[in-house]
Amino acid sequence: MKLNKSLKVLRRAFVKFPAAQIALAWTGGKDSTVLLWLTRIICRRYGYQLPGIMFIYEGDPFPEVITFVNYLSKLWEFRFDTVRNDDLLKQVTKVGDEVRVNHLNSRNRKELRKLEFRNLVFGSNPSLISEITLLRLFP
Numbered sequence: 001m002k003l004n005k006s007l008k009v010l011r012r013a014f015v016k017f018p019a020a021q022i023a024l025a026w027t028g029g030k031d032s033t034v035l036l037w038l039t040r041i042i043c044r045r046y047g048y049q050l051p052g053i054m055f056i057y058e059g060d061p062f063p064e065v066i067t068f069v070n071y072l073s074k075l076w077e078f079r080f081d082t083v084r085n086d087d088l089l090k091q092v093t094k095v096g097d098e099v100r101v102n103h104l105n106s107r108n109r110k111e112l113r114k115l116e117f118r119n120l121v122f123g124s125n126p127s128l129i130s131e132i133t134l135l136r137l138f139p
Contacts, residue, residue: 003038010042019043022051026080027058028065033072040076050078057084059092098122 013022024039026032036053043050055069073080087105091097098121101109 006038007042010038011046014042014046014048019049019051024051024053025056026053026069027056028061028069036072040078053078053080054083055080057082057089059084059089060094 024032024036026036040050042048069080085108087108088099091099091103100121101112101117102120104112
C-alpha cells in the first residue's frame with residue numbers, strides 16, 4: 001500500500017536525521033499538506049518532535065490558502081515560519097509578470113547560474129524551475 005510505503009520512507013528519515021535537521025516546506029496545497037499529515041503521523045506514533053515547517057509565500061496566494069494554513073496550524077497545534085524571497089517578489093505583482101535577472105541580487109543570480117539559466121528575463125510562474133528554486137530554496 002502506498003500509504004505504508006510513504007510512512008516507511010518518512011520513518012527512515014527520522015531514524016537517520018534528528019528532527020532539528022529536518023524541515024518541511026509547505027505551500028498549503030494538497031501535496032505538501034498530505035506530506036505534513038504523514039509526518040505528523042510518524043511524529044505522534046514514534047514520539048518525534050515535529051520538524052520545522054516553512055510556509056512558502058509565493059507572492060499572490062489565494063485568501064482561502066492563507067485561511068486554510070492558519071486553520072490547520074491551530075487544529076493540529078503546530079507553528080510554522082513564513083518564508084519569502086523578497087528580492088524576487090519585488091518585481092512581481094501577479095503571476096506572469098516579468099522578472100529581470102539583472103535586477104535580482106547576486107545570491108539569486110548565482111543560483112540561476114547553477115541551474116544553467118541563461119535568459120535575461122523570465123515570466124513569474126510558481127511552476128517554473130527558476131522560480132521554484134528562488135522561492136522555495138532561497139527565501
